[in-house]
Amino acid sequence: FGSGAMTNSINEISTDAELMFLIGTNTTEAHPVIGYKMRQAARNGCKLVVCDPRHIDLVDEADYWLRQNPGTDIPLLNGLMHIIIKEGLEDKKFIEERTENYEELKAIVENYPPEKVSEITGISVDDLYAVARLYATTDKAMLFYTLGITEHICGTRNVMSCANLAMLTGHLGRAGVGVCPIRGQNNVQGACDQGALPNVYSGYQAVTNPDVKEKFEKAWGRPMPDKVGLKIPEMFEAAHEGTVKSMYILGENPVLTDPDSNHIRGALEKLEFMVVQELFLTETAEYADVILPAASFAECDGTFTNTERRIQRVRKAIEPIPGKANWESICEMFNYMGYPVNYDSPEDIWDEMASLTPSMAGTNYERLDKKGLQWPCPTLDHPGTQFMHAGKFTRGLGLFQPSDHIPPGEMPDEEYPFLLSTGRILHHYNVTTPYSPGIMSIWDREWAEVNPVDAEKLGVVTGDKIKVASRRGEVETAIKVTDRVLPGVIWMSFHYSETPTNAITSPHLDPITGTGEYKVCAVKLAKV
CATH class of the missing domain: 3.40.228.10 (Dimethylsulfoxide Reductase, domain 2)
Known part of the structure; x- marks a missing residue:
């Protein structure tokens, strides 16, 4: 499209x-x-x-x-x-x-x-x-x-x-x-919209487009790169190779969330310098040379863009406990590194972005304070876009891109006969909610799902512990015997540091996006 x-x-x-x-x-x-x-x-x-x-x-x-x-x-x-x-x-x-x-x-x-x-x-x-x-x-x-x-x-x-x-x-x-x-996270749409990708500026304007490059150079007063940067998996590979020597990680815990996490740990150990800005001392922060305190969503003003492209205002409930909102910390780093920035508020940052981004040129805080707006919203009198591609696709004609079957990168075999698939559960969200005593009082451990046919062969029942091992590592987990999963399949979430499921997930990636193949890998099971 x-x-x-x-x-x-x-x-x-x-x-x-x-x-x-x-x-x-x-x-x-x-x-x-x-x-x-x-x-x-x-x-x-x-x-x-x-x-x-x-x-x-x-x-x-x-x-x-x-x-x-x-x-x-x-x-x-x-x-x-x-x-x-x-x-x-x-x-x-x-x-x-x-x-x-x-x-x-x-x-x-x-x-x-x-x-x-x-x-x-x-x-x-x-x-x-x-x-x-x-x-x-x-x-x-x-x-x-x-x-x-x-x-x-x-x-x-x-x-x-x-x-x-x-x-x-x-x-x-x-x-x-x-x-x-x-979308998988509350503001992943907004992060991509704002250019938190290695190949685009805000509004998906390509870094390789000379006109776009010139526009941002004029706005920011510095030369801009004309080459696509590294995706997250490529960054960690480059850290292993020694070509990426430092990282700044804000609000992310790749040691628990990224696939084949032992490989991630190895990359972090090879960095010469790493800064982590976080709410908690996470597993990733343990590798940091410097840890900066982060402000949570409740301590920040700004915007989130939800899954339907709706830009929504976020208003702080309390003053930032660290003393600064995250945007202020980042701006201070800019200043110390020799690039002066003088934003007074998140609204200033938004206005600059909108002035450089055609699909959001009609958005500002005055409008967003009244009601969220769905991009594209190109002018101040535009109501926002409920549904896209009416009469014409963004690229003109819609392009059929057919594909033959592409098997998973790793499938069960004689040595690792089970298929592991991972996902989320209702009671938790990614890897931060386990810090909440209230949530943990409801769902305090990993419960891997195993089919009754397989449970009988393994000699296990609900509540028993098993060891789940792949070619990359092993974890222990309690099990729930259920026909929610097919025979030969085990399903696990990835929320718990005590059961770091991503230590065993597949290293295979989508070659275009760099997304990990979390849904399929080969494992073996043993009763503990």
Whole structure:
């Protein structure tokens, strides 16, 4: 489409959608407010399709549950598109007027007949036909995905396959349709929007574009790089190689959150100098040469941008306990390093950003104080954009980008016969909530999910401890015996420092985004 963001708005789940197609998203646990809206819509008659290897809560509300084998999303989506084209259910007018590269898509999905797809994914042929017909013939169908799509070696191709399906059926450019990635953190959309990526400035303006480079050089009075920087995994690789010698880490704990975390620890040990700015003495902060106190969300003014591109004001509840908000600390570092900055408030920073960013040029604190705005919002009289790509995609024509099946980087074998998949639970959020005694009083330890068939073979029951080992390390965890997971699969969260799940996750990455393959790796289990 030419824009990396949720195409439509959250409220359309309740007001417009006739079908919700969920793939790789455990919404009621990872995004409970949106999950509640989905549950409410399903109970009010909106059709629901859930594609997930695990029996998540929304399966109980679904009209169809496609329980694909882990790592087979592309064959599943290709198979649905194969059926849609074979039965003439594609939106021919939309394809002709608004897309390109359709013939390549058609040629690739031709190789994914339902019988072959059923064998790869484990989904019945009848269900493939039923869901393909339902999605193609429903006027207003919204497609949702989260980390279950992106955290694979083929994550980018998974996303493109979702986009292919929506374009094939004309489910874009109006209310109640669209492709809707639900972001993994509360402000990850905003961080990307503001240029916290190695290849773009704010508003996704490419660092390699000479006109953009010149604009920011003029605004900031310094020469700007014209080369793409390093992604996070590349930074740690460079630390291992000795080409990155120092790091400044703000509000991030990669020792617990990044895949193959023992590799991360090794990289941090090789740095010559590291600064960590944090609320707590985290596992990552233990490697730091200097630790700076950070201010929490409750101590800061500014903005968050949520998953529907809505920019929202954040207002501090208390004065910063460290004495400074994070933006003030960063500004002081600029000044000490010889680049004077004279911002008086977060509003000054926002105004400068908006003046350099066409898609947000119409936003300011006066407007945001009244109501959040969804970008694109190019002028001060623009109301914001409820849904994107009406009449035209950001890039002009929508580009079909088909892909063949890309197997996971590591699959179970004789030595490591189980498949480990990871994710979040309702009671915790990433790795900071375990610092809360209240939350820990509800869910105080890791409970790995093991299928009853496997539990019987291992001689374990709910509450027993097992050792989970991969080629990279091992952890111990309590188990819950449940058919929420398939036989041969173990599911774990990553919230607990006592059970650092990411010490055993896969080192394989999506080659385009650098995202780790958290959803599939090979492990072996043993009773403790």
